[in-house]
Amino acid sequence: MPIRVGFVGVGGIARRHQSYVRAIEGVEIAAHCDLMPERVDAAVFEFGGKGYLNFDEMLANEKLDALYICIPPYAHGEIELKAAEAGIHMFIEKPIALSLEVAERVAEAIERSGVICSVGYQLRYHELIPRIQEELASEPVLLYCARYYCPMPPGGKPWWHRKSMSGGQTVEQTTHLIDLARYLIGEISEVYAHAAMRYYKRTPMNDVEDVTAVLFKFEGGAFGTLVSTTVMESSWHVEIDIVIPKRRIELIGNTLRIKDGSVEEITAQRDWYGEIDKVFIEAVRTGDASLIRSSYRDAMRTLAVTLAINDSVEKGEVVRVKI
Numbered sequence: 001m002p003i004r005v006g007f008v009g010v011g012g013i014a015r016r017h018q019s020y021v022r023a024i025e026g027v028e029i030a031a032h033c034d035l036m037p038e039r040v041d042a043a044v045f046e047f048g049g050k051g052y053l054n055f056d057e058m059l060a061n062e063k064l065d066a067l068y069i070c071i072p073p074y075a076h077g078e079i080e081l082k083a084a085e086a087g088i089h090m091f092i093e094k095p096i097a098l099s100l101e102v103a104e105r106v107a108e109a110i111e112r113s114g115v116i117c118s119v120g121y122q123l124r125y126h127e128l129i130p131r132i133q134e135e136l137a138s139e140p141v142l143l144y145c146a147r148y149y150c151p152m153p154p155g156g157k158p159w160w161h162r163k164s165m166s167g168g169q170t171v172e173q174t175t176h177l178i179d180l181a182r183y184l185i186g187e188i189s190e191v192y193a194h195a196a197m198r199y200y201k202r203t204p205m206n207d208v209e210d211v212t213a214v215l216f217k218f219e220g221g222a223f224g225t226l227v228s229t230t231v232m233e234s235s236w237h238v239e240i241d242i243v244i245p246k247r248r249i250e251l252i253g254n255t256l257r258i259k260d261g262s263v264e265e266i267t268a269q270r271d272w273y274g275e276i277d278k279v280f281i282e283a284v285r286t287g288d289a290s291l292i293r294s295s296y297r298d299a300m301r302t303l304a305v306t307l308a309i310n311d312s313v314e315k316g317e318v319v320r321v322k323i
């Protein structure tokens with residue numbers, strides 16, 4: 001029997017997951033749900049399966065083994081609760097919610113039902129991560145410095161520009177680099193941040209800060225920084241730079257450089273982006289949740305750090321991460 005997969009939210013990121021999921025043997029893309037009929041039609045046309053404009057209707061009509069939840073940050077909560085209740089395994093895009101209260105309710109429902117859940121922090125599956133982990137295994141991390149420079153997301157995502165709907169750049173986007181910091185180094189205990197709209201004009205439709213600078217402290221003693229902006233014209237620059245005694249480990253896109261006087265450069269050899277989908281489907285097929293590198297509870301801790309950063313921006317003070 002094929003694994004029957006449904007999608008709720010079939011915008012930009014869902015289409016990418018669908019391409020990877022379709023290529024996995026023994027999987028059937030059975031159903032798509034979105035509030036926008038043209039997106040449902042396009043997904044059905046390209047990937048097959050049935051289309052729905054209402055999640056409850058999809059749930060009532062389809063027997064799904066797994067559900068991809070690819071909706072905007074503000075929309076999380078009820079869909080996950082219903083899917084957990086129905087015993088459907090879930091892949092949930094980051095950020096998992098905009099508040100820890102919503103996330104806690106979902107986490108409890110997932111634990112009650114015992115479904116497998118993977119959160120979309122795909123950098124944990126980056127091909128070069130094991131090489132970084134090898135470097136970090138025997139040395140203390142001293143500094144973690146991350147940069148995320150990009151343009152504003154193109155049209156068609158009005159929710160992105162409203163902080164109440166997206167959470168802003170840190171909660172929605174640079175969360176990847178906070179999550180990677182936690183994955184590679186350990187828990188973050190304290191944050192201090194500044195953020196502002198320095199370039200774009202604040203309007204009722206756009207109140208997301210376009211520059212952010214964060215300083216943080218890991219429980220293990222390392223310090224970290226994260227600077228980000230949305231003011232680039234078209235280019236993206238996403239970088240982490242980890243300092244250990246006598247060495248720098250720099251990952252920019254698909255290139256890892258280990259610098260200690262000389263430079264060792266390693267480039268990713270394969271398309272690792274779909275690895276997160278392969279692992280999720282394998283976990284569903286085998287029932288082995290230990291394959292998943294980003295569980296819901298773990299993603300809650302990343303959410304807590306990004307919310308603490310927003311809190312620090314508002315209060316202008318150091319904030320201890322609560323969770």
Ligand SMILES: NC(=O)c1ccc[n+]([C@@H]2O[C@H](COP(=O)([O-])OP(=O)(O)OC[C@H]3O[C@@H](n4cnc5c(N)ncnc54)[C@H](O)[C@@H]3O)[C@@H](O)[C@H]2O)c1
Pocket residue numbers: 008009010011012013014033034035036039055070071072073075093094095120121122156157172173
């Ligand atoms: N892992 C990554 O690298 C990555 C990349 C891009 C986006 N994302 C995340 O994926 C999520 C979606 O982003 P996107 O770029 O696909 O956004 P999008 O706006 O292109 O698509 C979201 C879709 O969800 C639909 N939707 C909203 N509420 C719904 C509901 N209640 N029922 C059914 N459909 C609903 C919208 O109509 C829209 O079509 C965001 O949280 C974003 O952060 C992750």
